[in-house]
Amino acid sequence: MSTVLIIEQILNGLQFGVMLFLMAAGLTLIFGVMGLINLAHGSLYMVGAFAAAAVAASTGSFLLALAASLAAAAIVGAVVELVVIRRLYDRDHLDQVLATFALILIFSESTRWLFGSFPLFLDVPKALSGTVTLPGGIAYSSYRLMIILVGVAVAIGLFLLISKTRIGMRIRAGENDREMIGALGVDISKLYTLVFALGAALAGLSGALVGAIQSVQVGMGEPVLILAFVVIVIGGIGSIKGALVGALLVGLTDTLGRVMLPLFFANFMEQSSATSVGSSLASMSIYILMAAVLIFKPTGLFGRA
Amino acid sequence: MKIKSILLAAVSVAALASSAIAEGHGKLKVGMITTLSGGGAGLGIDVRDGFMLAIKESGNDNVEVVIEDDQQKPDIAVQLADKMIQSEKVDVMTGIIWSNLAMAVVPSAVAQGKFYLSPNAGPSALAGKACNPNYFNVAWQNDNLHEAAGAYATEAGLKNSFIMAPNYPAGQDALNGYKRFYKGELAGEVFTKLGQTDYAAEIAQIRASGADSVYFFLPGGMGISFMKQYAGSGVDIPLIGPAFSFDQGILQAVGDAALGVKNTSQWGKDLDNETNVAFVKTFQAEYGRLPSLYASQGFDTANLLLSAMGKADVKDADAFRAALKEADFKSTRGDFSFGNNNHPIQDIYVREVIKEGDVFTNKIIGTALKDHADAFATECDM
Numbered sequence: 012m013s014t015v016l017i018i019e020q021i022l023n024g025l026q027f028g029v030m031l032f033l034m035a036a037g038l039t040l041i042f043g044v045m046g047l048i049n050l051a052h053g054s055l056y057m058v059g060a061f062a063a064a065a066v067a068a069s070t071g072s073f074l075l076a077l078a079a080s081l082a083a084a085a086i087v088g089a090v091v092e093l094v095v096i097r098r099l100y101d102r103d104h105l106d107q108v109l110a111t112f113a114l115i116l117i118f119s120e121s122t123r124w125l126f127g128s129f130p131l132f133l134d135v136p137k138a139l140s141g142t143v144t145l146p147g148g149i150a151y152s153s154y155r156l157m158i159i160l161v162g163v164a165v166a167i168g169l170f171l172l173i174s175k176t177r178i179g180m181r182i183r184a185g186e187n188d189r190e191m192i193g194a195l196g197v198d199i200s201k202l203y204t205l206v207f208a209l210g211a212a213l214a215g216l217s218g219a220l221v222g223a224i225q226s227v228q229v230g231m232g233e234p235v236l237i238l239a240f241v242v243i244v245i246g247g248i249g250s251i252k253g254a255l256v257g258a259l260l261v262g263l264t265d266t267l268g269r270v271m272l273p274l275f276f277a278n279f280m281e282q283s284s285a286t287s288v289g290s291s292l293a294s295m296s297i298y299i300l301m302a303a304v305l306i307f308k309p310t311g312l313f314g315r316a
Numbered sequence: 317m318k319i320k321s322i323l324l325a326a327v328s329v330a331a332l333a334s335s336a337i338a339e340g341h342g343k344l345k346v347g348m349i350t351t352l353s354g355g356g357a358g359l360g361i362d363v364r365d366g367f368m369l370a371i372k373e374s375g376n377d378n379v380e381v382v383i384e385d386d387q388q389k390p391d392i393a394v395q396l397a398d399k400m401i402q403s404e405k406v407d408v409m410t411g412i413i414w415s416n417l418a419m420a421v422v423p424s425a426v427a428q429g430k431f432y433l434s435p436n437a438g439p440s441a442l443a444g445k446a447c448n449p450n451y452f453n454v455a456w457q458n459d460n461l462h463e464a465a466g467a468y469a470t471e472a473g474l475k476n477s478f479i480m481a482p483n484y485p486a487g488q489d490a491l492n493g494y495k496r497f498y499k500g501e502l503a504g505e506v507f508t509k510l511g512q513t514d515y516a517a518e519i520a521q522i523r524a525s526g527a528d529s530v531y532f533f534l535p536g537g538m539g540i541s542f543m544k545q546y547a548g549s550g551v552d553i554p555l556i557g558p559a560f561s562f563d564q565g566i567l568q569a570v571g572d573a574a575l576g577v578k579n580t581s582q583w584g585k586d587l588d589n590e591t592n593v594a595f596v597k598t599f600q601a602e603y604g605r606l607p608s609l610y611a612s613q614g615f616d617t618a619n620l621l622l623s624a625m626g627k628a629d630v631k632d633a634d635a636f637r638a639a640l641k642e643a644d645f646k647s648t649r650g651d652f653s654f655g656n657n658n659h660p661i662q663d664i665y666v667r668e669v670i671k672e673g674d675v676f677t678n679k680i681i682g683t684a685l686k687d688h689a690d691a692f693a694t695e696c697d698m
Contacts, residue, residue, distance in 0.1 A: 226537035
């Protein structure tokens with residue numbers, strides 16, 4: 012395998028990791044601040060993608076579509092927090108899982124009711140539809156490059172928000188001690204709605220970004236949700252930095268595993284069984300990674316004990 | 317509006333005619349288990365709509381159809397089948413889309429003396445060793461469309477294919493089916509994860525492989541993701557696939573990225589026979605969308621059932637079985653007959669994705685395999 016191909020695959024791994032990070036950041040933020048396991052996060056991802064597809068179809072503008080995905084997911088997130096999630100903070104995790112699982116079913120069926128069962132059309136904007144040539148002669152999809160940049164921007168933005176702003180200070184305080192920050196006069200319920208809407212907006216944005224190169228359909232959120240959970244478990248639940256590192260690790264492991272393992276087995280096996288064994292093992296690789304991390308660091312890479 | 321009312325009149329005349337034929341035979345209850353919710357719902361909805369359209373057109377009041385949603389889960393399909401057999405007491409079952417669900421339901425249903433007409437799934441076991449006189453497949457054996465694609469690739473002079481499918485039984489069957497009729501070299505063979513949505517790594521491999529064609533079987537959302545990403549990658553090696561990734565529902569979501577792709581199917585909306593022309597028109601008038609191959613399969617399944625009802629009473633199982641086997645109905649595919657294992661013998665076509673006005677659709681450009689039966693028929697001792 013040539014060096015150029017390996018570099019391209021590493022880029023692909025990074026880009027997949029960044030996509031996972033956008034999803035995992037909101038999930039880990041919500042868990043860290045409110046202690047809530049939100050299975051419906053995948054549904055917010057779907058809401059973002061559908062909103063983007065609907066707006067792109069009627070206006071033809073990809074930027075408006077992205078804005079719509081952020082707005083729709085944030086609004087839906089805020090409403091869900093006010094109506095349902097608010098009642099779940101004091102319950103145990105099993106109740107939260109049950110209630111948010113019910114939300115998945117409600118969201119899926121109402122989306123089907125509104126948009127029908129067939130996948131919607133959402134394409135990358137014309138300006139980003141081709142490839143760019145990177146140093147070393149690698150032709151790489153410009154849209155995927157843009158996803159990497161957006162992901163990095165979101166990571167920096169979140170870092171600044173949490174470490175430098177007043178809201179970020181409150182979020183950190185909320186993570187440490189809910190009762191105390193409430194006693195100090197911060198309107199904790201407003202803060203929770205805000206954090207939930209922020210997490211939802213991130214999920215919606217990633218749904219729209221990813222929807223343009225994947226399929227916008229009912230149930231699109233659940234497979235990503237599982238990966239996002241793997242990411243936050245590896246990174247340490249509640250840690251944004253952990254989510255970033257975890258997402259990049261998962262993205263690279265998955266992509267490089269898919270490419271390298273079949274080649275590795277082909278050294279001492281017949282071609283078609285090497286493909287089959289290699290790809291079976293590759294689909295386990297991220298879970299093996301998760302198990303290995305948990306053996307050495309039971310709270311995840313950046314988790315608190 | 318005018319065309320619609322003429323069509324409706326035509327339909328009701330046809331309905332009167334066929335109800336007159338059906339009179340004199342007893343009632344029949346159909347249990348349809350299909351996928352109506354979740355990511356795979358588009359297929360089940362098309363099968364159901366095609367099936368119900370045929371029943372409605374026939375005007376036959378003696379057919380009662382019970383429809384249930386299996387949510388694409390084998391355990392739910394089994395529960396529904398038990399309920400339909402034991403409490404609903406259906407005579408004939410149909411509707412299942414996915415092979416793994418069919419394998420969970422069909423063997424026990426036919427063992428209990430029910431008829432099963434498959435409108436979609438055709439796992440190799442049920443065509444070969446586990447074939448059953450009460451099991452009829454009205455669609456295809458799973459390998460058929462892939463075999464046709466292999467035959468097309470050989471005929472088109474392609475010498476170096478890169479082949480790709482998800483790592484699950486139907487995916488492995490797909491690649492085996494392609495290889496059975498493809499005579500060239502393989503530039504690469506890749507199994508992807510089932511449900512995978514990001515194909516950047518595979519596309520990079522395709523780019524580096526030096527292939528002259530790419531054959532891929534990625535049903536549903538997987539195919540949409542792959543084609544969009546492939547189009548954006550700048551790789552221009554021609555794609556070939558089975559019709560499953562190119563049905564009406566999927567094409568609209570893929571858009572321009574699918575234009576020009578060759579795919580193989582036993583049906584196409586432009587097949588020029590009387591039944592098909594009428595079917596495409598009435599389906600559009602009734603549901604406001606173009607039919608897919610799944611809809612045509614549902615439509616054919618119902619018409620096969622109606623034809624058997626016209627000849628025999630379902631309570632006389634031997635006579636009804638013989639009536640089904642005759643396949644004396646007007647198929648949307650034109651010629652249609654059953655082989656020894658109750659699977660279709662039919663032509664399989666090559667189609668090309670084109671744009672008609674604003675709608676993406678398929679156009680038949682040739683025949684890949686004529687009167688094609690399946691590779692497992694010899695293993696079936698019927």
